[in-house]
Amino acid sequence: NAGVTQTPKFQVLKTGQSMTLQCAQDMNHNSMYWYRQDPGMGLRLIYYSASEGTTDKGEVPNGYNVSRLNKREFSLRLESAAPSQTSVYFCASSDPGQGSYEQYFGPGTRLTVT
């Protein structure tokens, strides 16, 4: 099993450009999450999807949109990138409905907005 995969690994954008970060998991998990990680601030939740067909805002949703394409895939879109969105983005999945609360993280996407 590949676990949680993310593409791309690195990306440089100019202010105002748009892009979509892709995430997929092969563990048949119901819940998926997008976090951003900034120095000294830990992991902050952007959006989550408790199950296929549902999405909800997390702690820092402004400037982002998400799509839960199917049970495996959860994408994060930046419509008009800003320098404040320079960060490392992690996707994660879990299946608390099965009694396992552990979140499995992808390898991350390092995004720089100039």
Place this chain on the structure above:
Amino acid sequence: GENVEQHPSTLSVQEGDSAVIKCTYSDSASNYFPWYKQELGKRPQLIIDIRSNVGEKKDQRIAVTLNKTAKHFSLHITETQPEDSAVYFCAASKGSGGYQKVTFGTGTKLQVIP
């Protein structure tokens, strides 16, 4: 919402000594407390977790304690080794309709000096 505070932000210990990282949380409904280890440039990975109905859990050289009354929990690493050097994150989590909302601390950078 939940607030998780983590101390210290950096910690240096001699190889073989013990390391202790402390976290406090604010929401008494939180019922799951994981600890993640993140090596430089890598994804966070779960190293140990504890549920609210347990006061202490141990796995070889690492242990976690939970005091629900005081709303704090701690990570203890004994006989530290250079490979323990990493950033450690605590988190507090509570369930809601099959989804676990997780709030992370800001991280502790542990350096083990050979």
